[in-house]
Amino acid sequence: MYRTENKSDPFWGFLKNNILVNFIKYSLYAYIALILTSCTTVNIKGEHPEKGMDLASEEDEVKFGYYVDASIKNGFMVLLPEENPKVYQKVQELGQNLVKVCDRPNLKYTFQILNTDLVNAFAGPGGYVYVTTGLLDFTKNKDEVAGVIAHEIGHVSAKHVVKQFRNITYAQTLTIPIIIGSTLYGYKVLGDLSQLCALFFLMGYSRDYERQADYLAVKYILKSTYNPEGMVYFLKRLWEEKEKGNNKRISVFLSSHPETQERIKDIQNYIKESRGENK
Numbered sequence: 001m002y003r004t005e006n007k008s009d010p011f012w013g014f015l016k017n018n019i020l021v022n023f024i025k026y027s028l029y030a031y032i033a034l035i036l037t038s039c040t041t042v043n044i045k046g047e048h049p050e051k052g053m054d055l056a057s058e059e060d061e062v063k064f065g066y067y068v069d070a071s072i073k074n075g076f077m078v079l080l081p082e083e084n085p086k087v088y089q090k091v092q093e094l095g096q097n098l099v100k101v102c103d104r105p106n107l108k109y110t111f112q113i114l115n116t117d118l119v120n121a122f123a124g125p126g127g128y129v130y131v132t133t134g135l136l137d138f139t140k141n142k143d144e145v146a147g148v149i150a151h152e153i154g155h156v157s158a159k160h161v162v163k164q165f166r167n168i169t170y171a172q173t174l175t176i177p178i179i180i181g182s183t184l185y186g187y188k189v190l191g192d193l194s195q196l197c198a199l200f201f202l203m204g205y206s207r208d209y210e211r212q213a214d215y216l217a218v219k220y221i222l223k224s225t226y227n228p229e230g231m232v233y234f235l236k237r238l239w240e241e242k243e244k245g246n247n248k249r250i251s252v253f254l255s256s257h258p259e260t261q262e263r264i265k266d267i268q269n270y271i272k273e274s275r276g277e278n279k
Contacts, residue, residue, distance in 0.1 A: 044212045056162045058107070058126075064161075065126025069110070072130065079113035079133065087136060088113065091149070094142065094226075095129065098150050101223035103157040103216070111149070119238070119250045123152040125161040134249055138237075143230025146221060151231070154216030160209045211266060218270040228271050235264050 056064070081088045095111040109127040117134040124130070129152045131145075139145045155161070214231070221228040239260045241250055 044208065044215050055159060061159070061162050062108075062126035065124050065128045068124045069112075069128045072114075072124070073112075077115040079115055087133075090142070090145070091131060091136070094146050095149050095153070097224055097226075098146065098153050098220050101220050102153050107156070109153070109156070117249055121148045121152055123155040123161070125156075127156055129153065129156065138249070139234060140237075141230065143227040144234040145230075146224070146226040147217060147228065147231030147234055150217035150220045150226075151213045153220065154213035155209065157216060158209070158212055160213070164206065164209065210263075214263060214267050215270050218267060218274055222271075222274050228267070228274075231267050232264055232271075235260050235267070239264070 079088060091111050091113055095109060099105055099107075099109050104127075107127045109129060111129050111131070113136070114130055114132045116132045118132055119134045119138045121129075121131040121135055129149065131148060131152075135148065136145065139148070217231060218228045221231075238250055241247070242260070
């Protein structure tokens with residue numbers, strides 16, 4: 001049995017139940033849109049995906065990730081090794097096997113399992129990768145789990161967090177809607193920057209960054225012992241659930257990633273190209 005997420009936590013309770021939610025949500029959309037449109041064109045298949053101009057140092061990235069991780073763990077119960085050793089070990093093994101073949105193998109990666117029925121996975125800055133118990137229950141085999149984890153490692157390897165924010169201190173502008181909303185509605189400000197950024201990571205990355213993460217995932221999986229077709233099977237089953245109207249558990253994952261059918265087609269093409277089938 002898994003423990004469930006900490007629903008009594010004031011941060012998550014506030015987001016779910018308060019009138020300020022819409023204000024925060026639409027303000028976030030506006031600010032995130034500003035950030036995304038300011039990003040340079042992404043060379044999805046380019047070499048050295050971790051490179052970029054004026055990026056935060058790895059030390060700052062890791063430090064930022066530490067604070068975001070603390071905020072995320074404040075909102076979710078985290079699966080402890082002794083609670084389910086088999087599941088915990090599987091995620092650690094898959095993650096570390098993929099780290100060995102990624103573009104930033106020397107970075108310390110932390111793989112954590114969040115206890116929630118929601119089907120989701122996301123990556124924070126500095127090597128922090130999260131998958132949910134809901135996602136692990138939804139997947140059918142190691143190849144599917146490996147595909148999800150490889151995708152998140154792709155985000156970390158390509159430094160999508162620091163590229164999307166461009167400069168970590170620039171992200172402070174995102175706190176403006178929270179400060180205004182808190183004043184208008186009589187609530188105290190919702191903690192520090194890390195809380196807001198934690199929400200940001202849950203919302204996902206730009207479309208091009210998601211495509212690049214898929215491309216890198218295929219690249220890493222083909223260098224490992226896993227089958228990249230697992231990515232396709234996983235997304236096809238997600239699509240089938242959506243078509244059946246079973247959106248409750250998968251809605252967050254679908255909303256934070258590009259159109260599923262489009263992703264499937266792109267991933268299939270990446271697999272063919274990587275295997276030389278289009279030559």
